[in-house]
Amino acid sequence: MLGLLRYSSAFADAAPEILPLATARGRVLAEDLLSPVNLPPFDNSQMDGYAVHGDDLDGSAPLYLAVAPPVPAGAEPVALEPGHAAPIMTGAMIPEGAAAVVPIENAVPSQFPTTGQYCGEEGLTVELPVAQAGSFIRRAGSDLEAGSVALVAGTLLGPSQLGLLAACGLATVPVRPRFRVLLLSTGDEVQEPGTELAPGRIFDANTTLLTTALEEAGAHVQRHSVVADNPEELRGALQNIGGQVNLILSTGGISQGAYEVVKQALADSSVEFLSVAMQPGGPQAIGTINGVPFLGFPGNPVSALVSFEMFLRPALGTVTGLPGNRVCLPARLTEDVQSPEGKHQVRRGLYTDRSGQGEGIGDVTLLGGPGSHLLHALAASNALVHLPAGTGTVEAGTPVAVWLLGELRQGAQPLHPGNPTREALT
């Protein structure tokens, strides 16, 4: 599977997309990015306080210094003279000559003079304790030096990563293109939602199910309308795909029936039709069509989703750099289960975290039976439950491996460290 997707040279060789930071959330960085600036860009104050000259740092008694003009953040300050202390704000540039900052709360008075008194005419004086050289100064480049790597290629771009690029002054970011999938649902019985259901027919769940799953995994999906059980129509739909997509994915029509449209349409192509020892999701098709990787999943919705989770999602993650592996946890079955020994059975269930009750392992309750049409039960599930080949009867209480579908929601938050309390107003 991985080899097949890597074969998709159109993806591996595609040029990066250049995106504004605001639209790059959840994308993957295409190349190493160097910072054009130091972070911080200049020596600056960590606190609201007074900048003190280097000549005034040695001594043991309190300092009595003349109050110099203040240094707001965003300004380029004048040099500080010995014997003077400049009110300086958090983030403001350290004036030339200054060697330390004393926080305002350690000064006497511990409030800045009002603006009107700052002109120097009044000869204001402030009393400060002795300060260590460099104290409360953030040095230029101490977080990140100009010219060094801010983020490496392959980084998943979330709030902190994009925030960092903004801090570096970058307005755009090169990201890997999305992996593009052409999705086709097949079958005479399959009908678009939003229409009147004809006798013997069912609504197409697979297009919505797999589009959503693929998009959640970071892919771009080109949806095709439902293809009837007509090999000519399917071959027509696959004409002229060329390099426009990285994968063609179909559902249905690959099993042992008399009308298997995908099997019939692709009988003479480089596609293999096989059976894996998995339930649901046994029938599978894999190969290439005109050089484009192709996968054929079975048509029942649960089979299609299990096939996606077991085979395609992990491979997509490896190829694209986006998260592909589900979180895997042990959980105790809440009932006895019977699994076909020759197959890897994947059941659906509700995982319950028990760490709130001081237990190290959660429970999982199976929802619905093994049937691959039980979409309502799947929609109520938050986990896939694995009963590997060689497993027959499993008794209640036995730990099994579960994959979490989506975010782990912790009920009791037992490890929540508690909220900070309000401090006395300072």
Added chain:
Amino acid sequence: MLGLLRYSSAFADAAPEILPLATARGRVLAEDLLSPVNLPPFDNSQMDGYAVHGDDLDGSAPLYLAVAPPVPAGAEPVALEPGHAAPIMTGAMIPEGAAAVVPIENAVPSQFPTTGQYCGEEGLTVELPVAQAGSFIRRAGSDLEAGSVALVAGTLLGPSQLGLLAACGLATVPVRPRFRVLLLSTGDEVQEPGTELAPGRIFDANTTLLTTALEEAGAHVQRHSVVADNPEELRGALQNIGGQVNLILSTGGISQGAYEVVKQALADSSVEFLSVAMQPGGPQAIGTINGVPFLGFPGNPVSALVSFEMFLRPALGTVTGLPGNRVCLPARLTEDVQSPEGKHQVRRGLYTDRSGQGEGIGDVTLLGGPGSHLLHALAASNALVHLPAGTGTVEAGTPVAVWLLGELRQGAQPLHPGNPTREALT
């Protein structure tokens, strides 16, 4: 905080949005949805096989039945006569009179006749084992009955949930509107990325950082350009917001300096400026502006993100129904750490899962110091590390609570149940 956001009546009372299924991924269902159809919509075959009449089920010897015209999926079949067996495909409607399906692999011959032989003229016969009434038939409504609740209000819409709605024939879904936030970054020193950095100034990281974090949490963000340290300008920006947003969020300008623009602009409003015993993120502002909830976060990017994670994200999750709480795990510190005893310190670090090594608890290595400007260190972190108030020195090896930022990536996948093997082709 939660009370404040709930106060935002504009959010609680807003009408649902009606979205096509294809665009509803990650949204929250606004109301209970009933299924207009049975799932499955009709009794249908679970296998490719032969439909057998109810009159032919009692008996112990193999059955020899005349082959009736086949039943493809998607068609409305004619009634089945006693003494006949109809080839039936997976998902096809059970003909009137039929009471069981025998899988094709249990028939003799175990392949369907080719289409040309199906006309009945040839008088084909098939040998079948005795079948149990109802076997391999999926009953109409067995997954979900028409008129019953498909999904309850508040359900997070992912692949399976949207797939289920498609299977029910629904083309659109009513979802809760996005929580709308007006975001303002303040400060004379703050400059838009993509420009030439002037002396004493820094690029605006907070707008990108918080926009991305808010969008990741499901909110819609209205970004405002950077507001200078001018109370009049800020008050102007806040005019006429009215019911257009559910929250106004600012960064910077709320601390103890001489130029605190948010504090100055909102001095006469219903906003409280306070200090919480947290590091970073001590200065906070909370209140309402013209009836719209308001939060003021401190201006350092790490302080802003920690404020978001500690206060706003969990409250947003509760109000919107989207995941708000981070996964919280214990992890062992890899080095000694000193924390201010009077404050809840939130450090940033790299969490490493150790379950692959058979250990039940992971490690966390702190990245960067406690400084709230260390955005590069934050961008390399995957966890917030909690050192609650009352914690002084913590020795290496001590378990502390960490919150995972984003998905838990398991390295070794120790619980991966292995891939299913290929079966013999059937």
